[in-house]
Amino acid sequence: MPYVEVRGGSIRVKWWGGEYRLDADGKATRRKKYESASGPEPGVPFDDEDEAYNYGLDREHEVRHGTHIPRANSKTVxxxxxxxxxxxxxxxxxxxxxxxxxxxxxxxxxxxxxxxxxxxxxxxxxxxxxxxxxxxxxxxxxxxxxxxxxxxxxxxxxxxxKYKLRSESPVIRQRNRGRYRKKQRETKQPMQMAVLHALATNAYRVWGFAGWTYIWTLAFTGMRPPGEMWGLRREFASPTWPASDPDPERRESMMQRYGPNTMPAIRVQYQSQYERGQRKQVGPKYDSHRTLVVPPFLHEMHAALLASHDSPWVFPALGGGQMGTQWGKTYWPYIRGGAPERSARRDRIRQEIHPVPEMVGKRIYLLRHGHREWLEEDGHPRIAMETRMGHEVAGVEGLYSNLTPPMERRIAETLQERWEAFWGMGVWWSPPFPTLLPEG
Missing domain, CATH: 1.10.150.130 (Tyrosine recombinase, N-terminal domain)
Structure with a gap:
């Protein structure tokens, strides 16, 4: 039972906090640890002894029911x-x-x-x-x-x-309370092939054929930029995979379904991230390892790109190494925002680059969003869309559904149809496919 002490003009109550004191070896003794309070709140004294006694009873009730928070814990700053x-x-x-x-x-x-x-x-x-x-x-x-x-x-x-530092959270979430505030969302427009073509053209002028292929790959696969794109290695690109997969068990099973002569596909096995200042290859976000079928035109682009360099990365930087922090400084700003001739020459870009108004100030991640919109427009099953985007379908639907080869072939067909329809609209500029120079 709690007991109350009256000292001068102050009233204090003590109660057992449910713990025992420890000896020098850290073992619990029979001596109880008591807690005390001089008021119901810091700086607010008890009005009388009855209020103090009832306060102590409430604390002991919490101890008996396992909801008591030791005062020392709650005082953690x-x-x-x-x-x-x-x-x-x-x-x-x-x-x-x-x-x-x-x-x-x-x-x-x-x-x-x-x-x-x-x-x-x-x-x-x-x-x-x-x-x-x-x-x-x-x-x-x-x-x-x-x-x-x-x-x-x-x-x-x-x-x-987890840590029992307080009895309840001050964060109370209530729906439909207070003044309505519309959630701020990024302004987006439907992804247009003409906009992608302008981005790819600028990327070619900044980055060469790797830049041209990078834009189309992102738009037609929905891979997560930048990590999954920068982490794509040669052995997981459609011209080489799955025959070049380093995992023998996975290689054997995947070769029954995918391949350059059957159904070309990219394997999303890694993403590139910085850990403690060091570049590392780690699993994709949410461990969403997946296989992405690609349309024939994109497979041909990748074959030409890999033939033009010997880097282990599908999309190497201009210096031949792996793309990194330079993307946000000397690549993407010019690709979306353009560059006058003078600043272009200063950054070793040979010609003036015109801005893409629809993408000025925008994130390249919107190309991934646009890919999802295309899949919805073409009427693909939800399981096919979510699997391709690296998401899981929850509940019974996700348990019983599965991505099948006919679904994948249909995705590749609709993407190829979209590509061919664009180029059939008129005369669009395209760069020559590169080839690796012969030795000597």
Whole structure:
């Protein structure tokens, strides 16, 4: 039972917190560890002894029912908890880096000196409203704000469920409450072949035949840029795979279904990522290893591209190595935004490049979105679309459905038809297919 102490003008209540003291060897003794409080909230004293006694009874009720949070735990400050939480997560290096950046930039500076157990819903809502106001003024992106709010929600949920630092989360999600705010989405237009042709033409002028093939490959396979595209190795391209697959078991099974003379396909086996500053080949996002059939025209492009260089990467950088951070500095800005003749010469581009108005300021990831739109327009089954995009279909539908060879052949046929229809509309520029120069 709790007991109340009256000292001068203050009232304090003590209760057993459900734990025992430890001896020098770390073993529990028979001595109970008591907790105490001088008021129902920090800075607010008890009005009388009855209020203090009832407060202690409530705490002991929590102890008996396993919902009690030790006061020492709840006083853990956020600046310590955030980094302990991050160290405990099993994440890929890129996710860890992203979380660390957001914690350091926004969450720890704002909440760092507060105890985990003291944060209230009122305070959380005020912080959230301030971030959303910054996004509305254009100071922060809406995506960044959503990710900050999501990360803070994970911190508070784990503080309740896993680490027992508080009894309930201050993050309360309620649908259809408050003023309606339409979710901000990126403005997109249907992907047009003429726009892709303009991008591919610019990519050829910046990057050569690898750039031309890169744009068409992304648009006609829906691979995730940049990781899956940069991580595509020669042995997994359609002219060589599956005969060149290093896994004997997979090679044997895949050769019964795919091949340059049967159904050309690309194997998405890796993506390229930086881990602790080092470039590494890791599995694709969500471990979405998959096989992507390609239309005949794209297979021919890849055959010509591989014949023109001896790099292990299908899309090597201009220097012959693997593409990396230079993509966002000296490749994509010119491909989508163009370059005047003077700046083009400064960056070793031989001619003026005209901007592509529909893509100025846009992400290349939109080409992946456009591929999904094409699949929907052509009426392919949902299981075929989701599998190609590297997604899983949940529930019974995903359990019983399967991607079949006729589905894949139909995808390759509709993509080839789209390509041929575009070139049949008029005269479009195309680069000559390259060949590897003979030795000497």
């Amino acid at each position: 956020m600046r310590d908890y955030c980094w302990m939480w991050l160290d405990a997560q099993d994440l890929r290096d890129t996710s860890t880096t992203r979380y660390r950046s957001r914690l350091r930039a926004r969450i720890v500076p704002y909440w760092g000196e507060r105890s985990v157990g003291e944060i209230t819903t009122w305070e959380y809502e005020a912080w959230k409203k301030g971030l959303q106001a910054s996004a509305a003024r254009g100071e922060l992106s809406h995506y960044y704000v959503d990710q900050l709010i999501s990360l803070f929600g994970m911190l508070m949920t784990d503080a309740v469920v």
